[in-house]
Amino acid sequence: MTSIASAPPYYENHGFHPENIYSTRQPVGANPYPPFSTNIPSVPSYVPRVATHQSSRPVAHSSGRTCTSTVKKIIIIILSILLVICCAIAAFFIWYFVENRCLGSLIECGSSGVCMPPSQWCDGVSHCPNGEDETRCVRLFGPDFILEVYSPISKSWYPVCQDDWNDNYGRIACKDMGYNADTYYYSRGVAAEGSFKSYMKLNTSAGDIDLYKKLYSSDSCASGKVVSLRCIDCGLSTRSVNIMSRIVGGSGAVLGQWPWQVSLHAQGIHVCGGSIITRQWIVTAAHCVEGRFSDPYSWRAFAGILNQNEMFLRDGYRVQQIISHPDYDTDSKDNDIALMKLETPLTFTDTIRPVCLPNPGMMFQPNQQCWISGWGAEYQGGKTSNNLNYVMVPLIERSRCNSIYIYNGMILPTMICAGYLGGGIDSCQGDSGGPLVTNKNSVWWLVGDTSWGTGCASPNRPGVYGNMTVFTDWIYKNMQANR
Ligand code: 4AZ
Numbered sequence: 042m043t044s045i046a047s048a049p050p051y052y053e054n055h056g057f058h059p060e061n062i063y064s065t066r067q068p069v070g071a072n073p074y075p076p077f078s079t080n081i082p083s084v085p086s087y088v089p090r091v092a093t094h095q096s097s098r099p100v101a102h103s104s105g106r107t108c109t110s111t112v113k114k115i116i117i118i119i120l121s122i123l124l125v126i127c128c129a130i131a132a133f134f135i136w137y138f139v140e141n142r143c144l145g146s147l148i149e150c151g152s153s154g155v156c157m158p159p160s161q162w163c164d165g166v167s168h169c170p171n172g173e174d175e176t177r178c179v180r181l182f183g184p185d186f187i188l189e190v191y192s193p194i195s196k197s198w199y200p201v202c203q204d205d206w207n208d209n210y211g212r213i214a215c216k217d218m219g220y221n222a223d224t225y226y227y228s229r230g231v232a233a234e235g236s237f238k239s240y241m242k243l244n245t246s247a248g249d250i251d252l253y254k255k256l257y258s259s260d261s262c263a264s265g266k267v268v269s270l271r272c273i274d275c276g277l278s279t280r281s282v283n284i285m286s287r288i289v290g291g292s293g294a295v296l297g298q299w300p301w302q303v304s305l306h307a308q309g310i311h312v313c314g315g316s317i318i319t320r321q322w323i324v325t326a327a328h329c330v331e332g333r334f335s336d337p338y339s340w341r342a343f344a345g346i347l348n349q350n351e352m353f354l355r356d357g358y359r360v361q362q363i364i365s366h367p368d369y370d371t372d373s374k375d376n377d378i379a380l381m382k383l384e385t386p387l388t389f390t391d392t393i394r395p396v397c398l399p400n401p402g403m404m405f406q407p408n409q410q411c412w413i414s415g416w417g418a419e420y421q422g423g424k425t426s427n428n429l430n431y432v433m434v435p436l437i438e439r440s441r442c443n444s445i446y447i448y449n450g451m452i453l454p455t456m457i458c459a460g461y462l463g464g465g466i467d468s469c470q471g472d473s474g475g476p477l478v479t480n481k482n483s484v485w486w487l488v489g490d491t492s493w494g495t496g497c498a499s500p501n502r503p504g505v506y507g508n509m510t511v512f513t514d515w516i517y518k519n520m521q522a523n524r
Pocket residue numbers: 467468469470471472473491492493494495496497498503504505
């Protein structure tokens with residue numbers, strides 16, 4: 042077990058990370074349409090050959106007229122084909138401009154039709170014609186989900202004052218973070234901490250204009266309350282956790298205990314775990330979807346089921362899209378995170394529910410109790426488990442995990458260690474991509490995704506997890522760009 046004698050450092054979130062996010066779709070400017078030939082066959086210049094067999098009608102005397110009518114027919118057919126193609130292209134453009142102006146992972150600048158990659162959104166530099174990429178920047182801060190808006194003028198984040206705020210504004214802010222309107226939970230005022238010196242306030246006399254144009258920075262907030270915004274009812278487990286409860290050294294889970302846990306099957310077998318964050322999005326590890334596993338069609342996600350035996354009898358949810366972190370590094374496991382978008386949204390129940398993404402400003406203590414769950418091997422080299430297992434693992438401070446006798450500098454800022462230096466309890470092969478969660482303020486938060494480790498449950502070789510707080514911003518931008 043880890044014990045830290047001096048003042049405990051924090052695992053602090055820095056929500057505003059300008060990141061290099063490359064589109065997994067078409068490169069900007071690439072022609073998204075299949076090329077079609079403009080080489081319309083010219084009118085044949087040859088004379089049709091006269092059939093020689095007896096039953097044919099003699100055509101020699103009327104060859105001029107026949108030739109003309111054949112040419113006419115060909116022209117009509119070609120024109121008809123061209124007309125159908127033109128109609129199809131026109132229909133596509135109408136759909137594209139009405140429904141979905143920006144192709145691939147691009148985000149539209151307001152309603153200007155100009156599209157920007159997520160990496161240029163809220164990066165402190167204005168790219169959109171009216172600066173929307175810097176003026177529609179919202180985030181939820183800390184364990185109370187305080188809504189904050191970025192001011193490109195002062196280059197800082199401000200909490201939103203509750204004065205004149207309502208759910209309609211809340212829905213807009215949630216949409217701008219990539220959430221769908223159907224999961225909206227609530228917006229309420231909470232007492233502003235003394236640390237807030239300035240606020241974003243609504244200018245109610247500004248009329249029916251864009252929410253962000255109505256917001257201005259102010260040193261006062263009459264209600265003394267700031268907006269706490271929940272875009273989805275996440276982090277609720279309907280079953281309490283038995284702390285001394287195998288994974289390696291854990292115990293069998295009951296239904297509803299880890300309702301965000303999914304089993305990800307590729308070509309019909311359990312390969313990795315994942316965590317539900319919305320009705321359509323699953324967080325998993327980038328190393329789970331590498332190489333031949335990068336094809337969404339080979340995957341199925343199973344939610345709300347404890348036993349692998351039962352999954353083999355079910356259909357599972359099809360995967361529509363896989364977004365792997367563009368800076369994922371196979372060797373170091375830097376940025377080991379990926380998103381899977383399901384073809385059909387999940388129906389939330391007591392046993393199928395989302396976990397909360399950690400907000401910037403959440404502080405996880407060294408030794409903080411966290412839980413891992415999965416169908417991974419129960420001992421090093423074993424086969425995957427039939428039942429879902431779970432176990433408590435404390436966080437291990439990065440500097441300690443990087444010490445020469447543990448991982449000797451291999452723990453990067455995108456990683457977090459958890460487990461026991463004495464060994465015996467750990468995640469293992471097959472748990473990858475699955476959740477490392479903690480309970481804070483009665484909410485379950487996704488602290489990490491199971492990533493790597495040297496063997497399983499060996500002394501001084503704890504489990505290594507993707508540091509989710511670093512990825513929250515990347516997740517929101519990609520959900521928003523692929524709505
Ligand atoms: C794996 O290969 C794996 N002990 C997962 C977790 C750990 C090691 C390996 C950590 O999926």
